[in-house]
Amino acid sequence: MLRSFILPAIAAITLLFATWHVISRQQPVVQSPPPFAPATSPYPNRVAGAGIIESRTENIAIGSHLPGIVETVSVKVGQKVRPGDPLFVLDTRQIRTEVKLQEAKLAAAQAQFQRLADEPRKEDIPPAEAALRQAAAQVAQIEDEFKRMDRLIKSDAATESQLVSSRERLAAAKAQFDRSDAELKRLLAGAWEADKAVSRAGILQAQAELEQRQIEQERHRVLTPTVPTSDAPELEVLQVNVRPGEAVDTMAGRSLIVLGDVRQKRVRVDIDEHDVPRFQPESRASGKVRGDSQTEYPLRFVRVEPYIIPKRSLTGDNTERVDTRVLQVIYEIEKGTEDVFVGQQMDVFVEAAAAQ
Helix, strand or coil: CCHHHHHHHHHHHHHHHHHHHHHHHCCCCCCCCCCCCCCCCCCCCEEEEEEEEECCCCCEEECCCCCEEEEEECCCCCCEECCCCEEEEECCHHHHHHHHHHHHHHHHHHHHHHHHHCCCCCCCHHHHHHHHHHHHHHHHHHHHHHHHHHHHHHCCCCCHHHHHHHHHHHHHHHHHHHHHHHHHHHHHHCCCHHHHHHHHHHHHHHHHHHHHHHHHHHHCEEECCCCCCCCCCCEEEEEECCCCCCEECCCCCCCCEEEECCCCCEEEEEEECCCHHHCCCCCCEEEEECCCCCCCEEEEEEEEEEEEEECCCCCCCCCCCCCCEEEEEEEEECCCHHHCCCCCEEEEEEECCCCC
């Protein structure tokens, strides 16, 4: 009889324990306060967007003209640089050698042209004149022999073959005289103009090749660019991602050095395309940096970039869609820019008209 109550009793005790356990675990969890209060809009009707703080000139990403090994880096983070100041230099040993080679080729081409321009050499004229006089004397001698031979054959003192031989020697002597005379005239006329033109073309070619190598050498030196849209005499080095001895290339998307005018910072705000109809550029705007919802920064409208693009700057919000397209609007932080940094995220609120 007693055994028939044991199993039901055990089951009842187990049921009671399970019920107590479930009830005890359903006690309300105490919600801990957030580490910082979320940013709130100061306007009852607003258009909100996430912004990234950037320099007044935008962030200038410096790359390399050529692939190579970095020889020296001339700047450090926080340094002020002016347009034309060196940032870093690639290894120039090979290009320096090529420049010297082209300089030697140019010097050789110039010397060749100068040699043609200086013709005739005064040392070459006396031998040519002497050769002409010698040829003239040879003609006179052989002509005299021919005349005597002509008289002798009339008196049958010489044969016909001797006369013919004398006549041929006289013709050869006259031809030699004509040749010496022509060579002297050619020597006195100087270099041929066509040869000078070829030599001048060689100089131009050597100069062009030298300039090409010099430009190539200059491209090994990366300098601070001139920003035409900025009146800043100096730019600040915001980031340095290159070191001596490091290999660099010309691939897009890699910023070796980042420059910018940070005297007055700006915010690039992404306005969702669904909020664009409610956006009014002349409306008031303010922003709050992430982590500080108490400090409000007044913003001044600068411009709208009239091209809606896919959103690239993600905030990590679980409601955020990666297929969103946004309109980028540029605002300038009117005061307190020393408390914010380039690249920092900011929640921006723009006053909007009441919804109809």
